[in-house]
Amino acid sequence: MNNSYDPRVKRLTLKDANISLREGEHWNIFEVFRQDKRGARHVHVGALHAPDPVLALIFAKEQYGRRKDCFNLWVVCSADILAFNDEDSDVFANNREKNYRDASGFKVRDKIEEFRKKSGNIKK
Amino acid sequence: MYGGGYIFDEPDRRQRTEEYEHDIPEKLAEFEARIEGGEKIEPDDWMPSEYRRQLIRLIEQHANSEIIGALPEGTWITRAPGFRRKMVLIAKVQDEIGHGQLLYNAAETLGKSREAMINDLLSGKTKYSNVFNYPAETWADVTVIGFLIDAAAIINQVANSRGSYGPYCRALERICYEESFHLKQGHEAFVGLAAGTPMQRRMLQDALNRWWQPIMHFFGPPDTISAHTEKLMQWKVKMASNDDMRDHFLNDYVPKVWELGLTLPDPNLKKNGETGRWEYSDPDWDLFFKVIKGDGPCNKERLAVRSWAEEHGRWVRQALMSSKYRRHAPVA
Numbered sequence: 198m199n200n201s202y203d204p205r206v207k208r209l210t211l212k213d214a215n216i217s218l219r220e221g222e223h224w225n226i227f228e229v230f231r232q233d234k235r236g237a238r239h240v241h242v243g244a245l246h247a248p249d250p251v252l253a254l255i256f257a258k259e260q261y262g263r264r265k266d267c268f269n270l271w272v273v274c275s276a277d278i279l280a281f282n283d284e285d286s287d288v289f290a291n292n293r294e295k296n297y298r299d300a301s302g303f304k305v306r307d308k309i310e311e312f313r314k315k316s317g318n319i320k321k
Numbered sequence: 322m323y324g325g326g327y328i329f330d331e332p333d334r335r336q337r338t339e340e341y342e343h344d345i346p347e348k349l350a351e352f353e354a355r356i357e358g359g360e361k362i363e364p365d366d367w368m369p370s371e372y373r374r375q376l377i378r379l380i381e382q383h384a385n386s387e388i389i390g391a392l393p394e395g396t397w398i399t400r401a402p403g404f405r406r407k408m409v410l411i412a413k414v415q416d417e418i419g420h421g422q423l424l425y426n427a428a429e430t431l432g433k434s435r436e437a438m439i440n441d442l443l444s445g446k447t448k449y450s451n452v453f454n455y456p457a458e459t460w461a462d463v464t465v466i467g468f469l470i471d472a473a474a475i476i477n478q479v480a481n482s483r484g485s486y487g488p489y490c491r492a493l494e495r496i497c498y499e500e501s502f503h504l505k506q507g508h509e510a511f512v513g514l515a516a517g518t519p520m521q522r523r524m525l526q527d528a529l530n531r532w533w534q535p536i537m538h539f540f541g542p543p544d545t546i547s548a549h550t551e552k553l554m555q556w557k558v559k560m561a562s563n564d565d566m567r568d569h570f571l572n573d574y575v576p577k578v579w580e581l582g583l584t585l586p587d588p589n590l591k592k593n594g595e596t597g598r599w600e601y602s603d604p605d606w607d608l609f610f611k612v613i614k615g616d617g618p619c620n621k622e623r624l625a626v627r628s629w630a631e632e633h634g635r636w637v638r639q640a641l642m643s644s645k646y647r648r649h650a651p652v653a
Contacts, residue, residue, distance in 0.1 A: 201622055202456050203396035211625040216443065216632045218436040224638065225646040226429070243492070244426045244651035246435060248641040260419055264499070276649035283365040 227253035228278060229261050230271040239271050250274070344369045356557055361487035364430040364653065375558050376486055377431050378447070383481075384424035385442050385449035389623050391417040393457040394466060402460060409506050413467070416503065420496045426651050427488040443628050450474075451609060452535045454617030461514055461521075461528035467507025469532065469578075473539045473570050475500050480566065485557035488653060508577070515581040522583075529578070530586045537587075537604040540567040546606070571599040 201207045224246045230239035242261045247253035253272040262270055281288065296302030313319055348367050355362070362368055391414045398414065401407040425435055441447040452470055457463055475497065482493035514525040541547060541563040553559040561569075572592070578585060589602045612620070 199622070201396075201626075202458060203392075204399060206396070206622065206626055209626070209629055211622070211629060213621070213625060213628075216628050216635075218440050218631065220434055220436050221648055222635070222638060223435045223439070224642065225648050226426075226651050228652055241653070243423060243495075245422060248638075249643045249646060252641065259415075260422060263415070263419075274646050274649070275652055276647040278652050280652065283363055 224248045226275040227257075227272045228275050229253075229257045230273075231261055231267060232269040232271075233266050235268045237268070239269075244275060247272075344371070353555070356485045356555075360485075361490060362485050363487045364650070371552075372556055372558065373431055375553060375556075376489065377428055377433050379481075379558060380424055380428040380431075380486075380489055381433070381438050381441075381447055382449060384421045384428060384438070385447060386453065387417050387421035387424060388442075389449040389453045389627065391421075392623055392626060393453060393455070393619075394463055396457055397460060397463045400460070401463075406510065409510075410463070413503050413506065416499045420492075420499070423492040423496065424489075427486075427492045430488045430651050430653070432650065439631060443624055443631070445615065445624070448613060449623075451538055451613050451617070452532075453623060454612050454620045455532070455535050456619050458531070459524055459528060461524040462532065464507060464510040464514055464525065465528045465532045467503060468511040469507075469536055469574060470539070471500060471503045471507050472574050473536060473566075475504060476566050476570050476573075477540070480560040483557070484560055488651075491653075512581065515583060526583055529583060533586050534604060534608070537567070537601065538606075538609045540564075540570070542606055542609070543603075568599050571601070575599070 199207060199209070199211050225248070226244050227247050227250065228244050229242050231242045232239045245253065245256050245260050247256050250272055254270060257270045257272050261267075349369055352362070352366075352368060352372075362372075394410065394417070395414050398407060398410050401410045425438060428438060429435060438447070442449070452466075457466060478493055478497055478500065482490050482497055484490060511525070514521040544562045544564045547563055550559050550562070554562075571590075575585065575590065575592075587602050589600060592599050611617075615621075
């Protein structure tokens with residue numbers, strides 16, 4: 198069977214594929230956050246499989262840090278991330294209405310002009 | 322590389338209909354309106370079971386293709402002509418394996434485990450792009466793969482990156498960015514032979530002649546005999562028809578082959594000036610299905626090598642295993 202053009206393959210004793218993997222055999226899943234430059238924020242870039250955080254960091258360097266500027270990486274076990282369900286995103290729905298939490302919610306110029314007109318004699 | 326347009330489907334339509342009927346009409350309408358409005362679907366969102374099934378099938382086959390696709394090229398790392406070409410080829414093959422990982426992650430967000438995907442690949446239940454069942458006989462084959470197969474794959478992947486499933490689109494964004502280097506290096510190596518000695522040109526022409534049929538197969542059967550894809554188009558799982566992608570590819574790349582004085586082994590290949598579409602001899606679709614079903618020159622070897630790697634890597638995985646970290650699906 199083994200007439201491979203690949204010298205590395207030709208050296209192997211190959212059988213028909215018959216291995217069956219068990220669930221969990223390919224380790225756990227870690228999320229990767231990448232920091233492009235010193236001082237920049239870390240941004241989520243994806244996930245990978247690793248047995249523990251130390252190896253996850255090494256794999257992350259290969260998988261998510263092999264091109265362009267990269268200063269640092271974080272890894273965290275996916276199971277440790279707590280998040281809202283997407284369908285609960287309505288808890289943020291009235292954020293936009295709370296303009297008292299935003300600089301744009303405060304306007305005084307009209308009031309000043311009105312006051313100045315009423316008072317008459319305030320010098321600039 | 323490497324999402325071919327053709328996605329092999331298991332012939333189990335009966336089961337599919339039953340599942341499909343359990344879907345909730347109101348939710349389905351909401352889901353379809355969301356896609357229609359250009360929104361992405363995320364892992365936690367409600368989705369029809371048929372959408373989930375089709376996406377897993379698509380992404381999983383794409384991931385398998387990246388991993389298996391690294392084998393014919395990896396063959397040539399030890400014999401790449403010169404230090405620069407060797408570095409380039411190692412970088413490219415590493416990218417392909419990385420793409421496989423990114424895609425398996427995207428498929429895992431839909432609920433199928435990595436181990437189950439590898440098992441289905443090894444047992445032949447799921448497929449990979451048919452082109453990788455052919456051997457890379459000479460260095461010229463590597464340049465044809467790197468140039469033309471990657472070009473074809475990019476057309477498919479750019480189309481898919483506008484699809485509806487968020488995690489798949491995000492993976493493809495990164496993949497397409499890296500593929501642009503693959504295409505450029507492939508073109509450079511291809512031109513290197515085309516502008517070389519008469520012997521190099523002969524070698525390249527021979528490789529083109531052998532690869533043309535698999536390349537014409539790459540996007541899958543013509544729309545007239547291709548399985549019903551209307552729903553998949555509406556759900557933005559399939560983004561372009563096989564014939565449209567094939568025509569796009571021919572239009573962009575046949576001139577780039579002809580300008581080097583090389584030929585393609587199809588006397589009927591030409592662009593119709595009136596319709597603007599390319600015409601070609603009908604590829605041998607019986608051969609295509611025969612190879613997909615396992616009778617290609619390299620099917621057995623590809624799976625045997627993949628299986629060997631899983632088997633011989635097992636003790637390493639076990640030695641490093643830590644039970645402290647719980648298993649979970651990727652978050653996005």
